[in-house]
Amino acid sequence: DAKLTDTVGCSAMPVAADPTIENVVLLACGSYNPVTNMHLRMFEVARDALRKSGRFRVLGGIISPVADAFGKEDLASAEHRLEMLRLALSPPAVAGPPAWIRLGKWEATRRRWTPTRQVLDRYQAAIDAELTGTEPCSTAGGSGGESCDETDAECIWLRKLVRRLKSTAGASAHGGDSADRQTAPLAARLMLLCGADLLASFARPGLWRTEDMVTIARDYGMVVLARSGFNPQKFIYECDAINPFEQNLVILSEWSCNDTSSSQIRRSLRRGESVRYLLPDSVIDYVYRHRLYGCRADYWHGQSSVSSDDAAEAAVSSSAAAAAVQRCSRGCQTRMTGSAMPAARIGKECRACGARSTRHVFLSSAAVDDQRGDAPDCLPQQQQHGDSRHDRHRQQSLQQDAASVAALPALSGPVRHRSHRESKS
Amino acid sequence: MRYIVLVAGGSFNPVTNMHLRMFELARDALIKTGQFKVLGGIVSPVSDGYNKPGLLPSKHRIEMLKLALGRGSCSDGIPSSWIRLGTWEAIRSQWTPTRKVLDHYQRRIDAMLADTDEAQLNGPPDEKRSRIDEESDELAWLRSLVAKLRAKESQPDVRIMLLCGGDVLQSFAVKGVWQEEDMVSIVRDYGMVVLSRPGSDPHRFVHTFDLINPYERNIRLVTEWAVNDISSTLIRRTLQRNESVRYMLPDPVIDYIYRNGLYGSTASWPRLENFAD
Numbered sequence: 160d161a162k163l164t165d166t167v168g169c170s171a172m173p174v175a176a177d178p179t180i181e182n183v184v185l186l187a188c189g190s191y192n193p194v195t196n197m198h199l200r201m202f203e204v205a206r207d208a209l210r211k212s213g214r215f216r217v218l219g220g221i222i223s224p225v226a227d228a229f230g231k232e233d234l235a236s237a238e239h240r241l242e243m244l245r246l247a248l249s250p251p252a253v254a255g256p257p258a259w260i261r262l263g264k265w266e267a268t269r270r271r272w273t274p275t276r277q278v279l280d281r282y283q284a285a286i287d288a289e290l291t292g293t294e295p296c297s298t299a300g301g302s303g304g305e306s307c308d309e310t311d312a313e314c315i316w317l318r319k320l321v322r323r324l325k326s327t328a329g330a331s332a333h334g335g336d337s338a339d340r341q342t343a344p345l346a347a348r349l350m351l352l353c354g355a356d357l358l359a360s361f362a363r364p365g366l367w368r369t370e371d372m373v374t375i376a377r378d379y380g381m382v383v384l385a386r387s388g389f390n391p392q393k394f395i396y397e398c399d400a401i402n403p404f405e406q407n408l409v410i411l412s413e414w415s416c417n418d419t420s421s422s423q424i425r426r427s428l429r430r431g432e433s434v435r436y437l438l439p440d441s442v443i444d445y446v447y448r449h450r451l452y453g454c455r456a457d458y459w460h461g462q463s464s465v466s467s468d469d470a471a472e473a474a475v476s477s478s479a480a481a482a483a484v485q486r487c488s489r490g491c492q493t494r495m496t497g498s499a500m501p502a503a504r505i506g507k508e509c510r511a512c513g514a515r516s517t518r519h520v521f522l523s524s525a526a527v528d529d530q531r532g533d534a535p536d537c538l539p540q541q542q543q544h545g546d547s548r549h550d551r552h553r554q555q556s557l558q559q560d561a562a563s564v565a566a567l568p569a570l571s572g573p574v575r576h577r578s579h580r581e582s583k584s
Numbered sequence: 585m586r587y588i589v590l591v592a593g594g595s596f597n598p599v600t601n602m603h604l605r606m607f608e609l610a611r612d613a614l615i616k617t618g619q620f621k622v623l624g625g626i627v628s629p630v631s632d633g634y635n636k637p638g639l640l641p642s643k644h645r646i647e648m649l650k651l652a653l654g655r656g657s658c659s660d661g662i663p664s665s666w667i668r669l670g671t672w673e674a675i676r677s678q679w680t681p682t683r684k685v686l687d688h689y690q691r692r693i694d695a696m697l698a699d700t701d702e703a704q705l706n707g708p709p710d711e712k713r714s715r716i717d718e719e720s721d722e723l724a725w726l727r728s729l730v731a732k733l734r735a736k737e738s739q740p741d742v743r744i745m746l747l748c749g750g751d752v753l754q755s756f757a758v759k760g761v762w763q764e765e766d767m768v769s770i771v772r773d774y775g776m777v778v779l780s781r782p783g784s785d786p787h788r789f790v791h792t793f794d795l796i797n798p799y800e801r802n803i804r805l806v807t808e809w810a811v812n813d814i815s816s817t818l819i820r821r822t823l824q825r826n827e828s829v830r831y832m833l834p835d836p837v838i839d840y841i842y843r844n845g846l847y848g849s850t851a852s853w854p855r856l857e858n859f860a861d
Contacts (some may be wrong), residue, residue: 206828255839256853257855415814415818415833419812436602581699
């Protein structure tokens with residue numbers, strides 16, 4: 160059962176006699192902390208490869224960043240991450256490149272973390288509603304199913320795509336088609352776009368519900384891009400849950416930009432090193448203007464030779480000092496009062512948002528990242544190791560239905576002032 | 585304290601994000617040593633006389649570099665004020681060995697520092713003024729930098745340094761590519777910053793290559809950890825296949841390529857079939 164790899168490294172699916180081309184919308188989840196050229200490039204590579212395979216027609220793409228409720232240290236607020244994404248996806252300065260990737264804000268603005276499968280379900284509900292000509296209603300498919308909001312811009316856009324699809328199909332049906340041509344019912348679905356690291360996380364116990372993995376592989380399908388250190392073909396071979404659906408799992412093994420990670424970028428920013436040309440200039444500009452990720456503003460804006468050199472030198476030599484800035488675990492950029500603390504402080508409250516945590520808060524950014532290790536950032540929160548209490552919460556939420564998720568303690572709450580009662584839990 | 589001007593040669597056929605990133609990494613690395621300040625960077629594309637198959641006319645390569653550096657006619661992004669385009673090599677009809685390109689810029693800098701000009705030794709003062717008026721952009725820019733520097737320091741030490749990738753360093757060992765005296769001059773008199781991927785072993789090369797080993801202190805090896813497999817070759821191949829090169833090089837450069845139908849590309853950005861918004 161050898162897999163062919165053509166020159167762009169797209170693993171060719173077994174050629175079926177089925178002439179139907181599948182209509183897909185690519186969905187990518189992740190922290191986008193910050194968005195990088197790699198994230199954007201993934202969409203381009205996937206679109207080209209799917210079209211080239213002859214099996215798929217890509218209608219568009221959606222980026223769905225994770226909510227703040229993720230609880231990950233060093234996660235910039237959803238407001239920042241969404242704005243950086245918007246800048247990265249903005250209408251370009253040059254005419255020509257089509258804007259085909261949408262920014263999905265629904266997941267990011269929810270109060271609680273949303274499993275990836277539910278994000279897929281939500282957008283699929285909009286597609287299905289338009290396909291069947293019904294009004295949007297609650298999706299089938301288990302706990303946490305969400306009806307598609309009539310006012311959600313991405314849902315409206317998806318319905319528009321389906322309408323256009325219908326009218327195109329209708330037009331061609333009136334042409335002189337041969338009687339032999341089979342007319343499959345019109346279909347369109349989301350497909351999960353991700354890196355091989357996310358796929359590998361399926362194996363981590365308790366992170367993904369088996370039912371979700373199966374649904375994603377069977378009903379949606381995945382486009383998996385290679386990342387160094389991971390072997391997606393081998394993983395699919397070994398993973399019983401998804402192996403039956405391997406024809407729905409497209410693996411792209413050769414592509415550039417495959418190792419630019421957000422955590423590397425954050426590290427470089429902390430150290431006063433350049434991140435230019437790894438992410439769009441407009442995003443870098445935003446990072447420096449808002450002093451995100453412990454960067455030093457003068458490094459970027461003082462870009463003229465000798466003076467900028469002074470700034471760069473200052474940035475590099477004082478990176479140790481920058482790392483000592485204490486930041487709230489919610490990603491507030493407010494500096495803590497008092498002198499820089501060299502170690503974790505228990506039970507402290509952030510002045511800006513009132514967030515309170517009992518463990519591993521207010522570490523220097525460097526210590527936080529080092530503790531966490533180089534966890535790939537395109538993973539949804541499930542993959543993040545570190546605080547085992549977070550993992551326990553993930554497992555709990557995976558096994559409870561939506562009603563009892565509300566009972567989770569404060570850590571999964573949003574970034575804003577909490578009631579006194581919540582902060583005590 | 586030594587002030588460095590980084591010079592990178594190459595085809596730039598086309599310029600990519602990797603080329604631009606190389607400058608940024610080199611600058612960070614030099615500053616981190618504490619021994620250097622980086623005055624600026626010069627990109628010096630090779631002339632058409634290089635006669636490499638598929639090498640676009642310098643007119644195009646120069647324009648794409650201008651767009652990439654944020655100084656072209658329709659560029660977006662923030663202009664890089666510390667990297668400039670050097671056209672001296674590109675406009676010559678014959679190919680110029682790298683060492684001579686370095687010599688050229690070093691000599692001009694030395695003249696600026698000494699406040700003399702080669703022509704002044706032989707010609708009247710009027711000639712000097714007209715030469716400066718005709719001076720190319722990058723030299724005028726260097727001149728202003730040197731002037732600012734001299735306002736702060738009486739006898740600043742300003743040196744050219746070669747910036748290149750690991751493949752260029754390894755090409756030292758290939759017979760016939762480099763003149764021995766050029767290699768020695770580069771490592772002894774100028775110095776190099778070499779950008780390599782993790783996994784390659786430039787240290788071993790410098791250790792075993794007798795010619796340059798005595799000067800290994802002058803060869804700075806920098807590892808690019810955010811590995812970018814973006815090469816001009818890959819870009820050309822992808823364009824030829826009408827596939828997307830977006831986010832591998834600046835948008836204005838891509839736009840230029842499509843508008844001029846370069847590298848076998850069709851005249852437009854790849855689109856979604858029938859469903860582009």
